[in-house]
């Protein structure tokens with residue numbers, strides 16, 4: 344199960360990505376927004392991040408105009424590693440190295456064709472499980488415990 348959400352700036356791209364997920368046969372839950380009416384990106388970044396952190400979704404996809412505000416929001420939720428990607432190299436590396444669990448996209452930055460390829464790359468790349476990457480991720484998690 345995937346969790347997907349956007350603000351109004353990401354609404355159209357979210358619709359396109361959901362169509363692509365359906366074509367791939369991937370299940371998802373849409374956390375909104377549900378129209379192009381102006382809204383606040385933290386509401387949707389938070390909802391998707393909390394679904395992923397709670398284990399209700401394996402991965403999340405979040406979209407706003409730049410991808411910045413919504414990724415900043417998601418990264419405030421403990422256990423979330425949200426990566427803003429504008430290219431496939433970053434999408435592959437953040438799954439392999441950072442075990443990112445949320446992909447953030449900027450709908451006003453990347454076109455639909457590239458965004459869909461970034462989504463596929465992100466979803467199809469496994470975490471490397473390399474010791475050094477596990478160690479670094481544990482150091483990120485240690486920030487919440489101040490250790």
Ligand code: RB5
Nearest residue numbers: 352407408409410411412
């Ligand atoms: C909305 O106008 C815009 O600020 C938002 O989509 C996003 O880019 C914020 O980071």
